[in-house]
Structures are given as C-alpha cells and as structure tokens.
Amino acid sequence: MAYYRQLGPVPQQRHTLFKDEDGNVLYEELMGEEGFSLDSALLYHQHIPSALVGARTWELPDQSLTPNDPLLPRHLRLHDLFTEEQTPDVDAVTGRRLVLGNSDVRLSYAHVGTTSPLYKNGLGDECVYVEAGSALVETQFGPLEVAEGDYVMIPRATIHRWVLRGDETARLYFIEANSHIAPPKRYLSKYGQLLEHAPYSERDLRGPTETLLREESDVELYIKHRGRGTSGLQGSIHILPHHPFDVVGWDGCLYPYVFNIKNYMPLTGKVHQPPPSHQVFEGHNFVICNFVPRKVDYHELAVPVPYYHSNVDSDEIMFYVDGDYEARKGSGIAKGSISIHPGGHPHGPQPGAIEASIGAEYFDETAVMVDTFRPLDLGEAALATDDGLYASSWTGGRWIEEAGR
Missing domain, CATH: 2.60.120.10 (Jelly Rolls)
Structure with missing residues (x-):
C-alpha cells in the first residue's frame, strides 16, 4: 500500500x-x-x-x-468444519x-x-x-x-x-x-x-x-x-x-x-450494478469483492436481485457472512456458507427470488466474493462440507443420476 x-x-x-x-x-x-x-x-x-x-x-x-x-455449482457449509x-x-x-x-x-x-x-x-x-x-x-x-x-x-x-x-x-x-x-x-x-x-x-x-x-x-x-x-x-x-x-x-x-x-461505501444505481462495482482488492488472476447492506435499484421496473449471468472467464466464490441474501433464498445457503459458481455455468437467482425482490428498497446482506481467472479445485474442507444438493436447487431438487457412464 x-x-x-x-x-x-x-x-x-x-x-x-x-x-x-x-x-x-x-x-x-x-x-x-x-x-x-x-x-x-x-x-x-x-x-x-x-x-x-x-x-x-x-x-x-x-x-x-x-x-x-x-x-458443478456447489454449496459448502464452513461452520461444519469445527x-x-x-x-x-x-x-x-x-x-x-x-x-x-x-x-x-x-x-x-x-x-x-x-x-x-x-x-x-x-x-x-x-x-x-x-x-x-x-x-x-x-x-x-x-x-x-x-x-x-x-x-x-x-x-x-x-x-x-x-x-x-x-x-x-x-x-x-x-x-x-x-x-x-x-x-x-x-x-x-x-x-x-x-x-x-x-x-x-x-x-x-x-x-x-x-x-x-x-x-x-x-x-x-x-x-x-x-x-x-x-x-x-x-x-x-x-x-x-x-x-x-x-x-x-x-x-x-x-x-x-x-x-x-462497514467502512466500504457501496455503489448503487438506477438498475442492478455488475459485480466489479463491489470490488475491494485484487491479486494476480483474482479479485476480491464485498456485498454490504445498501439501498438497491430505483428504476420503476428495476429487478433488485442479479440477472442470470455467465462469468465465462472466472470461478465465482461467495462467502455468506451476515444478513439475508435475497438471490439465494430457498437454496439452503445461510451464514457460514460458500457457493461455488464455476466458469462455464450460468447462475443467478433461485426460483421465486426475482418476484420476491420486486419493490425492495434495501438489502441487508454481507458477503465476501473471490473471483478467479483460473479454475479452482476442491480442498479437503470443500469435500467434507459439500451439501450435494445445490446443483439441483434451480429445478426444485430434480436430478437425473447417470449410472454406469
């Protein structure tokens, strides 16, 4: 510095x-x-x-x-590690x-x-x-x-x-x-x-x-x-x-x-702001962003939760710290969770989250996000805490097992 x-x-x-x-x-x-x-x-x-x-x-x-x-997108429960x-x-x-x-x-x-x-x-x-x-x-x-x-x-x-x-x-x-x-x-x-x-x-x-x-x-x-x-x-x-x-x-x-x-001053706008607007630090081939309590979009037709997106060059790792993360409602994610959204897979709000967010003026959520420009592999702590369910959360739990292939 x-x-x-x-x-x-x-x-x-x-x-x-x-x-x-x-x-x-x-x-x-x-x-x-x-x-x-x-x-x-x-x-x-x-x-x-x-x-x-x-x-x-x-x-x-x-x-x-x-x-x-x-x-696969994955959900890890870090509070289960200790x-x-x-x-x-x-x-x-x-x-x-x-x-x-x-x-x-x-x-x-x-x-x-x-x-x-x-x-x-x-x-x-x-x-x-x-x-x-x-x-x-x-x-x-x-x-x-x-x-x-x-x-x-x-x-x-x-x-x-x-x-x-x-x-x-x-x-x-x-x-x-x-x-x-x-x-x-x-x-x-x-x-x-x-x-x-x-x-x-x-x-x-x-x-x-x-x-x-x-x-x-x-x-x-x-x-x-x-x-x-x-x-x-x-x-x-x-x-x-x-x-x-x-x-x-x-x-x-x-x-x-x-x-x-708490001293981070979030940028807000008339419509939903992209992830780089939340950046706080950067390293070689990765960035650190944080999502903090903030007023949300004020366009009359604004959708406050994120649009579905494919971050084609990055793995997106979100660590959920506090509050009620609107876009992930219904997925099982809570305080101490990590979501893994790998490059090559589009992701966005859980079913019903868009409709539930309409008219919201304020989000009470705190999260730390790391986006990497090379794929991330799973450490032993990820293997120990993967809930095994998150990938099916956009289809109400429907999952086809491909046995023998």
Missing part, C-alpha cells in the same frame, strides 16, 4: 549507521517487493535478522486438491483447513481459540477476513487489534502471530495469494493515492500505532514457502536465536493494515 508511515526512531538518512541510546548498532533490513521495484519498508532490528540456530520440516495441513469434476469442542485447540496457522485453491490463490477457513505460533507466508500476501470474534495480531511492525468485519492485510514474509486472549475465539477466512494483494488499480492515482471515486480512503485503513518488542531466545518460526511437491508448497520451521519482534523503528509503504467492511 503506497501510503507512507513511520513508527519509532529511524535515522535521518537511509542506509547509514544507526545506534540505540546505549550505543548498540541497530541492523537495517530492507523489506521490498518485486526485486525492490515496488513498495518497501526499512526496519531497524536489535539483532541480526538473518541469524538462525536450527531448522526442521513443517508438515503442512492437507493441501491436496481435487478437480471439480463433473463441473465443533465447539475442537475450537479451543485450533490456531490460525496450523489449524486452517483448505477449501479451494489453484496456482494463484488458496481459500482456507478456521474457527480458532488458541494463540498461533509465529508465522510468515513466503509465497504471497494474505488477506484474512474476520467473520466473527476478535484477536490481537502481533507483527514485526507492531500489533493490530482486529474484530468482526475486518480485512487483515498481511504482506508476504511479514512475521506475525494470532493471539487469542481469555475466552476469545475468532472465525477466520483466509485468502492466500501467490502474489501481492492491493486496492484495484482503477481506484488509485498514478502515484498510489486512493481517488475520489474509490469506495474507501486512506482514513479507513488502520496500521500499527506502536512498535512491539519481545525478549526471548531459541524462538520457533513457521514458514510456508515454495516447494517441489504436488501442491507447490512446502513448510519449514526455523529456530531463531532471538525473538523476531525486535524492531525498534521502521518506515516506508509496506506494512500490515486493517480495513473494516
């Missing part, structure tokens, strides 16, 4: 000798994207950030993917379960109740949507308080952990990119400022407000990174001689931040 911030002391000039008040040398680290030709930050450590005293393999949670074959008895032992790093994925993005889910290990994603940025609950996200840039409705943007290789305090729990939806995630380019000026037509501004973005220092030795850091397996992913655990939260000051345009969905 090209929006300059500074926390803690930094030297007047970059790449010059810098010492703390006791005369100890502080170690400068340049953290930069795309070969240092995109956003970057300069961090000043108390200890050498490269230091390592041990390493071992981290066996990642199940990353297997199964093709959506035969091609029982209330399991939640106290689930953390946001080792406990997330893979729902969908391809070579550009992976969608995972967890209902967490305990603090995670220290972690960094070496493959790409993570955008984590907090469906419910609260947590403290500690990062090497400083802490972030997060709660229901927050998008938590964590740049690639940012060391962080999810801290659950007391009886806190959180339902988390993870969008893990193999690229960077940022506001859409059409929302940004030539130099990176959010423009007037953007549905949010820099005032809505919350970054760290204080640094975070920890003194510990022989600290474990979980790392997800590129590998040679069938998933292309690999996990390692590094043992660091000093705690990585030793940054006394930093500045730049690369850092974690939070944006709450």
Whole structure:
C-alpha cells in the first residue's frame, strides 16, 4: 500500500549507521517487493535478522486438491468444519483447513481459540477476513487489534502471530495469494493515492500505532514457502536465536493494515450494478469483492436481485457472512456458507427470488466474493462440507443420476 508511515526512531538518512541510546548498532533490513521495484519498508532490528540456530520440516495441513469434476455449482457449509469442542485447540496457522485453491490463490477457513505460533507466508500476501470474534495480531511492525468485519492485510514474509486472549475465539477466512494483494488499480492515482471515486480512503485503513518488542531466545518460526511437491508448497520451521519482534523503528509503504467492511461505501444505481462495482482488492488472476447492506435499484421496473449471468472467464466464490441474501433464498445457503459458481455455468437467482425482490428498497446482506481467472479445485474442507444438493436447487431438487457412464 503506497501510503507512507513511520513508527519509532529511524535515522535521518537511509542506509547509514544507526545506534540505540546505549550505543548498540541497530541492523537495517530492507523489506521490498518485486526485486525492490515496488513498495518497501526499512526496519531497524536489535539483532541480526538473518541469524538462525536450527531448522526442521513443517508438515503442512492437507493441501491436496481435487478437480471439480463433473463441473458443478456447489454449496459448502464452513461452520461444519469445527465443533465447539475442537475450537479451543485450533490456531490460525496450523489449524486452517483448505477449501479451494489453484496456482494463484488458496481459500482456507478456521474457527480458532488458541494463540498461533509465529508465522510468515513466503509465497504471497494474505488477506484474512474476520467473520466473527476478535484477536490481537502481533507483527514485526507492531500489533493490530482486529474484530468482526475486518480485512487483515498481511504482506508476504511479514512475521506475525494470532493471539487469542481469555475466552476469545475468532472465525477466520483466509485468502492466500501467490502474489501481492492491493486496492484495484482503477481506484488509485498514478502515484498510489486512493481517488475520489474509490469506495474507501486512506482514513479507513488502520496500521500499527506502536512498535512491539519481545525478549526471548531459541524462538520457533513457521514458514510456508515454495516447494517441489504436488501442491507447490512446502513448510519449514526455523529456530531463531532471538525473538523476531525486535524492531525498534521502521518506515516506508509496506506494512500490515486493517480495513473494516462497514467502512466500504457501496455503489448503487438506477438498475442492478455488475459485480466489479463491489470490488475491494485484487491479486494476480483474482479479485476480491464485498456485498454490504445498501439501498438497491430505483428504476420503476428495476429487478433488485442479479440477472442470470455467465462469468465465462472466472470461478465465482461467495462467502455468506451476515444478513439475508435475497438471490439465494430457498437454496439452503445461510451464514457460514460458500457457493461455488464455476466458469462455464450460468447462475443467478433461485426460483421465486426475482418476484420476491420486486419493490425492495434495501438489502441487508454481507458477503465476501473471490473471483478467479483460473479454475479452482476442491480442498479437503470443500469435500467434507459439500451439501450435494445445490446443483439441483434451480429445478426444485430434480436430478437425473447417470449410472454406469
């Protein structure tokens, strides 16, 4: 995010000798994207950030993917993935379960109740949507308080952990990119400022407000990174001689931040607005949109629910968070559901939804949508929660079994 911030002391000039008040040398680290030709930050450590005293393999949670074959729209019930008895032992790093994925993005889910290990994603940025609950996200840039409705943007290789305090729990939806995630380019000026037509501004973005220092030795850091397996992913655990939260000051345009969905200003119109009008972020070969409570169309013959549409270049993944999603009434979809509408299959309102929406002035619905430009395969969490009925919901449950073919 090209929006300059500074926390803690930094030297007047970059790449010059810098010492703390006791005369100890502080170690400068340049953290930069795309070969240092995109956003970057300069961090000043108390200890050498490269230091390592041990390493071992981290066996990642199940990353297997199964093709959506035969091609079907599907309904997944994510709230069925974790029982209330399991939640106290689930953390946001080792406990997330893979729902969908391809070579550009992976969608995972967890209902967490305990603090995670220290972690960094070496493959790409993570955008984590907090469906419910609260947590403290500690990062090497400083802490972030997060709660229901927050998008938590964590740049690639940012060391962080999810801290659950007391009886806190959180339902988390993870969008893990193999690229960077940022506001859409059409929302940004030539130099990176959010423009007037953007549905949010820099005032809505919350970054760290204080640094975070920890003194510990022989600290474990979980790392997800590129590998040679069938998933292309690999996990390692590094043992660091000093705690990585030793940054006394930093500045730049690369850092974690939070944006709450309630601060998104929806675009509305005389007739139904297309999905790109709801976009909030984008990554390589995918976009993130959100649907929020809003006034709906005001043409005298307007049909407020979406028209049937074939998004021929994309798989459309809708995560239903809150409210009453008008177009899906009668399909079994509820809070915590995901609908999969694959490219190549037209989709739209359930039977009766068009008629029921006529005259509506306001929709009370909240959902997070990810559209991908490569097909998504099914993770183990999708296979475990597919209701098996959604594809027949437009025909009242009628389904012909093709046995033996």
